[in-house]
Amino acid sequence: MLHYFRVLLAILLLALSIPCSHAAFRKHKQHKIKSSVFLSPTFELDHGSVVDTYYYNIDFPRGHIALKGFNAEVVDEEGHPVPLHETYLHHLGPYPYGIEIGNPAEVPAGYEERWFLNVHAIDTRGVEDKLGCTECRCDLYNVSNDEYGRPLEPDYIGGLKCCYDHAQCKVREVSKGAKRNLYMKYTVKWINWDESIVPVKIFILDVTDNWNGLDNSTVQSAERKCHVEYQIEPCSASGMADNGCIHTKRTSLTFPTGGYLIYGVAHQHSGGIGSTLYGEDGRVLCSSIPAYGQGKEAGNEAGYIVGMSTCYPQPGSVKINDGETLILESKYSSAQRHTGVMGLFYILVADQLPKPVLSLRSPIAKSINQGSD
Template sequence: MSGASHCGLLSLAILVLTTFVSPTSQRDLRMDENGLKTETFLSPKVEHEPGSVSNKYLYDIGFPKGHIAVKRFDAEVVDEAGHSVPLHQAYIHHWAVRRYYKPLGHHSNNDSTSTYKLAMNAGVCDSLPQYFGLGAETRQTDTHVPDPYGIEVGNPPEGYEDAWVLNLHTIDTRGTVDSLRCLECKCELYNVTVDGFGDPIGNVYTGGIRCCYDGVRCRLKDGYSSDVRKVYYMKYTVTYVDWNPSIVPVKIYIFDVADTLEWRESLQRHHCWIEYEVESCSGSTANEKCVDTKSVSVNLASGGDVIYAVAHQHIGGIGSTLYGEDGQTICSSFPIYGEGTEPGNEAGYIVGMTTCYPQPGSIKIVEGEMLTIASNYSTRLSHTGVMGMFYILVAEPLQKCNSTLQAQPEISETTVNPADDL
């Protein structure tokens, strides 16, 4: 396995079956007078010790049933008492919720004869097929989908039903010698020489997802007790309405600034490597010039109106911009850094990302248009395992929509066994 392919530890195109669980029974359903429904769920528990890493795939998680339009998806990590957990205790490296289809009537998680189909977002990265997902910025990032739009779910292929899997990657930084380097997955602090696949890491790769896989532990301060176990959950709230003909479906696109392109005959293949490194600037360089800008340009196969956009960055990020082919700014998204100690305002951490809600019809992407992503990081310090992604929601222009228009999800050509990679 090549070094770059180890990004599959993070890539949701390679879902190793580490945990297969039934959905939690803890849920709360509410509905307002306008028919807007809100359901709150708790994921299965995740256990942590100081310095430990958990990167679990939790299958069959709770999700609203029926043919619906998702209007918002909010999440956070809580403890056993339901209290919000601060990032300086349990850092959310990332979470992602993706959709798959399982045969109707299938209820046994251990039935090796059952097959599943993968539901993909609209692209462009096959390695990022999630419908929803963020990271440490979760609590202060707006996720609402404005009217009359919605993310359509609950319309699986005949003979199948919707199911959902959560990938939750958290790092418990209590008592660690260097919490920043631990959450950036600096290899030397994890004392690992092989990655989660058992392959040698080597000396070139100094930090990132390959060094902080499920079950490893970051170095603790001398004398710090490692026996203090904590139990966490991801608490997530889905806001939605029942599907109706007046709703305009949107397509989800996810771009990765670490994308590299390969042409095979007339087809373009995206290698989205998910993460990259940022080197520190030299001491002689003026501080205001200590910025690393990484960019990539990709074609969008289909067009439409942009109705939402947001970037994803790690600590050190100073903003990202998505440009159209003519140089027009589609969206600039900037990190919000915390200033206190309470959950959602942790000093030094990115606790939110600004979002863009263009007036419908004001920003259009034409079929085949070349888009450019530019991700900016401060280089006053070096950073490993950083990310530069952009999420956008695109809809057909309103004048072209009608009651029969539906945003059909992409379906993987591969049929898989629950005992294999999903």
């Protein structure tokens, strides 16, 4: 019997509330890469059940360091990895380049930097509709209020508001002994921070964002509306016949201060076709396409997004100009309705380039596979 869970991994800084962290690439100095493997506390799931919990002050490397790699997977009590047709990970976290953490100058007096882990998991064993459960359709969860007791909008039929902690998706039958204990296993690679590492700003762009400025203005921030998820209605019969069932969503975002694009990758859910970031003049800054699995083995699960293509432009070759308005485009198949889909794009932007610039054709850490709900 197949199992399926959706797991949301969000590791963030507790002490800091800045919208962008710093990452880095090397100038020329070689660093010794360190690596450690950690386990989260256990979480328990049953047929159709949902876990959405936070683990605070988790084990993580300490000190002023640069993260070079991060990989996460769900494992069972014996430590065996659970494949994507049983577990799905949202990898919203560290990137293939080093992310600066633990800088004493950025931690306010009286605070310390800590990490937390948010696990959002859905067990779809024995449910009536696997896709409907993973897309959090409200009718399958029999909810009309969100987790805080607030009534849902009349046109809200599916998404994160309906699959909160302890929610229950509709099952075909109840089986005894179906409960299962799982863990999040995460491997971290890092180097000690020094002056040879050049900081890079990280931006997470959201196609549902209608904010029109990326600065530190409180007024601009108050107007910011990132909805995170959106809904796709099925196309018409004529569109189906013409093979034109493609839903395209776009948004524009202005960068007051630009820089050099160092890395880019998109995040999409099941049904995703690809996402592209354009410059103001229409040039393609980065295009990220999903790869779907073809088999049953871990890393190649049929019907699931097992990876997203990434962009590693030669440093200095792709520049975002000061005040430039970028266009983010996300495409999905609309052959059927989808709820709670995402259209995120992660980019690293350097204010300046190191001299001399080394080739980044062989990054230390591969981009993390992303899956679909």
